[in-house]
Structure formats: C-alpha cells, structure tokens
Amino acid sequence: KLFRNVSPSSFAKFLYYMDRDLLGYGPIDALMRDENIEDISCDGVGRPVYVFHRRYESIPTNIVPITDKGLDDLVVKLIHMSGRHVSVATPIVDAQLPDGSRIAVTYRREVSPGGSTFTIRRFRKNPLTFTELVKFGNISAEIAGYFWTMLDNGRSFLVLGVTGAGKTSFLNAMATFIRPHMKIITVEEVPEINLPHKNWVRLVTRQSYGSEKINEITLFDLVKATLRMRPDYLIVGEIRGEEAYVLFQAVNTGHSGMSTMHAESFEAAVNRLMSPPMNIPPAYIPAMSIFVMIKRVKIGGRLTRRVTEVGEVYMDDSGKIRFNTVFKWNPRNDTHESYVSNSVLVRQISDMTGKDVDEVLMEIGTRSKIVSWMVENGIFNFEDVSTYVQTYYTNPDKVLNQVMGKVGEVETTTQV
Ligand SMILES: Nc1ncnc2c1ncn2[C@@H]1O[C@H](COP(=O)(O)OP(=O)(O)OP(=O)(O)O)[C@@H](O)[C@H]1O
Ligand SMILES: [Mg+2]
Structure with a gap:
C-alpha cells in the first residue's frame, strides 16, 4: 500500500538504498564491490574518502562525509557489522568486516581531532597464487x-x-x-x-x-x-x-x-x-x-x-x-x-638428506620448470595451483609427465 503511488523507477531507487544502507556498507558500498580497490581510507569530516586502486594508485573519490554525525554513524555501523563495539571509552578498534576485509577505526574526535576515521584493507576472496x-x-x-x-x-x-x-x-x-x-x-x-x-x-x-x-x-x-x-x-x-x-x-x-x-x-x-x-x-x-x-x-x-x-x-x-x-x-x-648455486641452505639440505648438492639444485630446477609450465598453461586459480603442488608430492611422475608433454592430466576442480 505504501508504494501504491510510487513510480517503478522511484521504487527501484528505494530498493537500491535499502540494499546499500541496510544490507551493504552504506555510502562506501560501491567501493567494497570493486575488485580493483586495495584500500579505502577516510581521514575525517569534510575530506574525500581515498582509495588505493590497483592501476591508478591513491585517488580521491567523490564521497565526502559532510557531518560529524553521518561519519560517526557510518563508523559505528561498520564496527557493528564486524560484531565489535566502538565508543568514546574505547575509540580505537580493529576489526574484520563480514567479507573478510580488515578495518581500523578511530571514533569521534576523541583521538582524531578531525573527526572519526577508518581504514579498510580489502580482502581478496581468491588469494594470490605463486603462478600469479x-x-x-x-x-x-x-x-x-x-x-x-x-x-x-x-x-x-x-x-x-x-x-x-x-x-x-x-x-x-x-x-x-x-x-x-x-x-x-x-x-x-x-x-x-x-x-x-x-x-x-x-x-x-x-x-x-x-x-x-x-x-x-x-x-x-x-x-x-x-x-x-x-x-x-x-x-x-x-x-x-x-x-x-x-x-x-x-x-x-x-x-x-x-x-x-x-x-x-x-x-x-x-x-x-x-x-x-x-x-x-x-x-x-x-x-x-x-x-x-x-x-x-x-x-x-x-x-x-x-x-x-x-x-x-x-x-x-x-x-x-x-x-x-x-x-x-x-x-x-x-x-x-x-x-x-652458492646457496648455503642447499648445502645444508644436502648434508641432512644425503642427496648431492647437484641433486638438490636439480630439484629446484625441476620445480621451477613445473612453475613455468603452470604459468604458460594459465593455471592461476588457488585451488588448481594447490592441486598441482599436492599431486607433485604424492605422485611426482604424474605432474612431470604432463609438464614434459606426455599423456595423463592432473585433475583440477575447474577446467582451464
Ligand atoms: N603481487 C601483487 N600483485 C597485486 N596485488 C597485490 C600483490 N601483493 C599484494 N597485493 C594486494 O595489495 C594489498 C596489500 O597486500 P598485503 O596485505 O599482502 O600487504 P602487506 O605488506 O602484508 O601489508 P601490511 O603491512 O598492511 O600487513 C592487498 O590488497 C593485496 O591483494
Ligand atoms: Mg600483512
């Protein structure tokens, strides 16, 4: 009934704000969805929120907290989403947002005279792999x-x-x-x-x-x-x-x-x-x-x-x-x-395992080749990369045959 006289486009806007402010991260929701953003930082009232972009580095956004209250409320909301508590009595809090990102805040003007601040280190859902x-x-x-x-x-x-x-x-x-x-x-x-x-x-x-x-x-x-x-x-x-x-x-x-x-x-x-x-x-x-x-x-x-x-x-x-x-x-x-070839640790490993120094160096060479092969063949996904490493431990020939161009494939979860 409430929306009877509301046009579809206004209703869509209403849903957008519901989604953004009640379920999402409020005014910084869009930033939290951008995979290219590594850090988000807010330095206080009246100053633009800055992001650290993978390609463009540190850049200001058009998001500017204008009032103390608005910014304080956002900080409280973010900390509550993390299941923690922030107050004038404990104005410095580190926490983790629901998506895994790390957040550090200072609340009100207790320790930061320019107003509340927050710094978010975005979490990567897929960890960087050695092939990447x-x-x-x-x-x-x-x-x-x-x-x-x-x-x-x-x-x-x-x-x-x-x-x-x-x-x-x-x-x-x-x-x-x-x-x-x-x-x-x-x-x-x-x-x-x-x-x-x-x-x-x-x-x-x-x-x-x-x-x-x-x-x-x-x-x-x-x-x-x-x-x-x-x-x-x-x-x-x-x-x-x-x-x-x-x-x-x-x-x-x-x-x-x-x-x-x-x-x-x-x-x-x-x-x-x-x-x-x-x-x-x-x-x-x-x-x-x-x-x-x-x-x-x-x-x-x-x-x-x-x-x-x-x-x-x-x-x-x-x-x-x-x-x-x-x-x-x-x-x-x-x-x-x-x-x-001058590695001291290679010599230590040789003493410990009874393998020749050359054998240990050759093993490093073989594993480097496997890594190069994985890079050339586009194996970058975390699960796939792990599967190759684990298979090499349990069944090295299987991996080596594939790398050397013989038959047999290591089964990975996703096809590449
Ligand atoms: N080699 C890389 N290529 C692309 N992005 C990277 C690379 N290494 C790290 N990053 C990204 O840079 C940001 C910082 O990385 P990371 O947390 O590993 O740094 P750190 O040195 O541990 O930082 P801190 O000192 O804050 O702990 C993250 O968003 C991460 O995804
Ligand atoms: Mg670190």
Missing part, C-alpha cells in the same frame, strides 16, 4: 622453485617490506608449497591467511571487552600456546612485539616458521629483531633461514611490486648476522638474477 606472482613479474619461476624446495625441507622464512608491500600475500602464496599433511598453525590478529591444507588450526587474537586489559588474548599468548600443539609449521601473520621472541624460540627448537615484519632493509630488520620489545638473541636469528625483501617499485612509470632480494641468514665468525644473497632483482632489465 610469476606472471606479474613479482618473482621469477626459479624463486618459486627455490621456496618450494626449501619449504619441503622445513626451512623458515621472514618477509620484509613497508606497509602494503604485499608481504602477507607473498607469505600466503609460498605457504601452498608446504607438504599436504603437515600440521600448520596460523596465528593472526585478523584472519588473512588462507591455506589449502586440511591439517590446519587457525588462531586469532581477542581484544579485551572492557577498558582494562582483562580477557584480552594477545599474539604472545597464542604463539606461546601453539608450542604445546606441536605444529610442523607455525605461521605468525605479522611480528611486532614480544611474540617475535616466542616465534624465534620455536624455530630454534625444531619447528618451522614463517612470518612478516615491517622493515626497509635486512639490516634494519636485524636491528629491530635484536632491540626491545623483541629482544631476540643474535644466535637465534639464523634459524629463520631466509629473509625476503619486497618493494613497491616504478617500472615504466607504473607502480608495481618486486621481490628485490632473497637472502640466506648466517652468523659469521665474529658473531655478526650476515646474508648470502640467492636472488637479486635487477632494476635495469627488470629480471631476477640468481645466485642459487
């Missing part, structure tokens, strides 16, 4: 082959770079190389990591309910708890504080680990690891065998991402932490130079 990283030139097929071999042999690594460099995405892509039935535990503040493995426990921190830190469960608490859960691989989304110490303790006592950390260089990372609050003893550092540096670089005027260096960590005779470079990106011709 190779296709984009972020890494070479040989780097993928190297990590595949290293993770097969339980080596640990740490990904470094600035905010938004692509550390978590790289870690996730490499984690698909872990053997299918290994026990993996991930520990994160917001669940971002997505694995194909079945034997996987995901742990996520809990914020406190009250203003005091009662009932809060931190990264430190969780990482400590994992040591009793006997993981083969312990993955900590990002290390920032004392949890780093526990992670390094774990990798020094026979577990394998991976994590990411903000740092501009290997040296800065080592300094940060050895200073408070992490306080990691220098002798602990080499157990985190590989350090990876990711940078956002400009190539032909376009901003893109490159793994610029992969280094193996060791301690020299004077007790100083040093790096043996195995891959280095050359900005002049945009290629990854390989020094993998």
